[in-house]
Amino acid sequence: MSKSIILASSSLSRIKIMRNAGIPFTSVKPNVDEREVEKSLDLSDRTNSERIALILAEKKALEVSSRYPQYVIVGCDQTMSLGNCIYHKPKNMIEAEQSLLSLSGKTHRLGSAYVLASNGKVLRRHISIAQLTMYNFSREFVKCYLKKIGKKSLLSIGSYQIDKEGIQLFRSIKGSYFTVVGLPIMELINDLKKENII
Incomplete structure (x- = not known):
């Protein structure tokens, strides 16, 4: 049995x-203010980036499910x-530069979560983790890189x-x-099959 799927994301x-x-x-773009949701969390959740990703993915899935209850919703989120220190998408090029410089020569974590929901109920949850180690680079290098990619650096958490x-x-x-780019597709396909959605 195949059900219609909505990806609750504009990514x-x-x-x-x-x-x-x-x-x-x-x-369908979910109507969820991510920063407001984070502020409402208790301290133990607010300081756990992977937990935040799962909570936000669930909020997005359930919000879209409330508008489209007959569909299977895939809510997604990624944290870094x-x-x-938990990172967010940079608001401007200065923040993008600061973000990249803070990551230089270090290993950071990306958590990509999805939640499947239908008719206001969660069917499945999953999070995958990736660890990324960057080369050491100078401020001059970062400035050149950001000049080359421009405003696209504002579209991702790590500015890359x-x-x-x-x-x-x-x-x-x-x-x-797939975890790094924001959607653990192998695990998602597996869960969609387990739920007889595809």
Whole structure:
């Protein structure tokens, strides 16, 4: 039995992953203020980046499910952390530069979560983790890189476009490429099959 799927995301990377996987779906942007949700969390959740990703993915899935109860909703979120510091998408090029400089020569974590929901109920939850180690680079290098990619640096948490030239910033990556770009598609397909959705 096949049910219609909605991807609760406007992320071009996630849309591309789903399309390339051959999964029929439509995309709907969830009405969720991520920063407000984070502020409302208790301290133990607010300081755990992977927990935040799961909570936000669930909020997005359930919000869209409230509007489209007959569909299966895939809510997604990605968080990034370096030690105890949790990162967000930069608001401007200055923040993008600061973000990249703070990651230089270090290993950070990306958590990519999804939640499947239908008719206001959660069906499945999953999070995948990747560890990314960057090369050491100078402020001058970062400025040149950001000048080259421009405002695209504001579209991702780490200010890098890993599916493009940003891959050159990394010494090593432990974890799935799909986790890094924001949607653990193998695990999602497995869960969709378990739920007889595809």
